[in-house]
Each structure stands twice: as C-alpha cells, then as structure tokens.
Amino acid sequence: MTPIQMTFSTMFLLGLMGLTFHRTHLLSALLCLETLMLSLFLATSLWALQLSTINIACVPMLLLAFSACEASSGLALVVATAGTHGSDHMQNLNLLQC
Amino acid sequence: MSYLVCVLLFGLMVGSVGVAWNPSPYFAAMGLVMVSGVGCGVLICFGGSFLPLVFFLIYLGGMMVVFAFSAALSAEPYPYGWGNRSVKMYVAAYVLGVGCAWKVLLGKWSGFWGGILDESGELLVLRGDMMGVAAMHDVAGWMLVLGGLGLLLTLFVVLELVRGVSRGGLRTV
Numbered sequence: 001m002t003p004i005q006m007t008f009s010t011m012f013l014l015g016l017m018g019l020t021f022h023r024t025h026l027l028s029a030l031l032c033l034e035t036l037m038l039s040l041f042l043a044t045s046l047w048a049l050q051l052s053t054i055n056i057a058c059v060p061m062l063l064l065a066f067s068a069c070e071a072s073s074g075l076a077l078v079v080a081t082a083g084t085h086g087s088d089h090m091q092n093l094n095l096l097q098c
Numbered sequence: 099m100s101y102l103v104c105v106l107l108f109g110l111m112v113g114s115v116g117v118a119w120n121p122s123p124y125f126a127a128m129g130l131v132m133v134s135g136v137g138c139g140v141l142i143c144f145g146g147s148f149l150p151l152v153f154f155l156i157y158l159g160g161m162m163v164v165f166a167f168s169a170a171l172s173a174e175p176y177p178y179g180w181g182n183r184s185v186k187m188y189v190a191a192y193v194l195g196v197g198c199a200w201k202v203l204l205g206k207w208s209g210f211w212g213g214i215l216d217e218s219g220e221l222l223v224l225r226g227d228m229m230g231v232a233a234m235h236d237v238a239g240w241m242l243v244l245g246g247l248g249l250l251l252t253l254f255v256v257l258e259l260v261r262g263v264s265r266g267g268l269r270t271v
Contacts, residue, residue, distance in 0.1 A: 011114045018118030027123040057230025065245045069252035076259035082171040
C-alpha cells in the first residue's frame with residue numbers, strides 16, 4: 001500500500017475506533033465522526049488530483065455540505081442533552097438501561 | 099518535496115491519534131484543527147488550489163468554530179489532557195496499533211512513491227480541482243440544488259431539536 005492510501009485509511013480506522021470506544025463526552029464522539037469525514041474528504045480530493053479525473057472534484061464539496069448537515073444535527077442533540085441532563089456525559093443517557 | 103509530504107502525513111497521523119483517544123473536547127478540537135491544517139498542506143503538495151482553500155475556510159473556519167463554542171457546554175474543572183495518567187494506556191495502544199499496521203502493510207513498499215507531486219515550480223491560476231468544482235455548477239447543477247435543499251431541511255431539523263418548553267428535545271428550558 002502506498003503511504004498516502006495508508007494515511008487516510010488509518011485516519012478512518014482511528015476515527016472509527018474512537019467513535020466505538022467513546023468514554024465520557026458525547027461531543028468527543030462527534031469529533032471522531034468529524035475525523036471520519038475529514039479522511040473521506042482527503043481521500044476523494046486526492047482521487048481527483050492524482051488520477052486527473054477532474055469532475056470528481058465535485059464529490060469532496062458535496063461531501064462537506066452533507067457532513068455539515070450531520071454535524072449540525074449532532075450538535076443540536078448535544079445542546080438538547082445539555083439542556084435536559086446538565087452536561088453531555090454519556091453515563092447520563094441511561095433511560096433504556098435495565 | 100516528497101519529504102515534506104512524509105512529514106505532513108505523519109502530522110495527520112499524530113492529530114488523528116490525538117482525536118481518537120477521546121480527550122476532553124477542547125483538546126480533541128485542537129487535534130482536528132491540526133489535522134485540517136496539515137491536510138490542507140497535503141492537498142497543496144499534490145497540486146490542489148481550491149480544495150485546500152475550501153478545507154481551511156469552510157471546514158476550519160466554519161464547522162470547527164461551531165464545535166469550539168459548543169465545547170463550552172461540556173466545560174469541566176479538570177479536563178482530560180494529552181498527558182493524563184489514567185489514559186496513557188489508550189494513547190499507547192493507538193500509537194502501537196498504528197505503528198504495527200504501518201510496519202506490516204508498508205513492509206513490502208519497494209520505494210515507488212505512488213503519487214504525483216506538484217513540483218513544476220510555476221504559479222498557475224486555473225488548476226484541475228477548480229475546474230472540477232466549476233463543473234458542479236454547470237453539469238451537476240441539480241446536485242447543487244439538492245445539497246442546498248438538504249441544508250435548508252437541516253436548518254429546520256436543528257430548530258425543532260432545540261425548541262424548548264414542551265416540544266422538541268429540551269424540556270427544562
């Protein structure tokens with residue numbers, strides 16, 4: 001594998017592991033989600049630049065737009081959680097716990 | 099120039115590990131700032147001009163700023179930093195994991211760089227990625243409209259999520 005592919009693949013896997021093994025804050029999990037999106041942006045941009053397929057340069061822009069939608073929804077949920085529970089700690093989200 | 103790209107790729111890895119072990123959101127946002135700055139540098143080295151600019155302006159200047167002042171909601175008196183004793187295992191595990199993966203998967207790398215660097219030394223105005231994004235306004239115009247409608251929908255979703263009193267997600271406000 002070339003170093004560039006290895007880098008954004010590892011970034012994706014690191015963000016995924018950070019999202020899976022979250023600890024305290026909901027906002028930290030959202031930031032790991034942003035790392036995932038960032039690695040995908042890098043991957044598609046490098047695709048457009050390396051392989052000289054110029055029209056694929058639309059894909060990172062649209063990816064950024066839809067990722068902004070997702071980030072703003074996540075932040076609205078963080079604000080709602082902080083409003084009801086007082087903080088965004090994950091251990092407070094235990095309504096479904098037996 | 100390829101050594102510069104190697105340094106920037108290493109910076110990407112360090113920043114990603116800095117976000118992935120879930121420190122306090124202040125420090126994770128700092129890691130993302132570093133990753134986006136270094137990622138902008140990587141894209142410049144490979145010949146992009148518009149896409150790195152979008153990265154800096156929209157991602158760092160737009161979305162990260164919103165994350166930064168949302169991190170004020172999760173303020174705590176003793177935030178977990180990057181040198182906290184109780185979480186050194188996580189950092190060591192991620193760094194070792196990344197190192198092992200690189201050793202195993204890049205072990206057979208014969209020396210071919212695998213990328214085309216932008217070493218022409220000229221200052222060009224019309225680059226490839228700028229033309230590609232121009233195609234988004236021309237050929238992919240409907241996709242642009244769809245993206246705009248999606249963003250408008252998200253605005254209403256967010257307004258409903260944070261509506262207080264008796265509807266929406268907030269109940270005590």
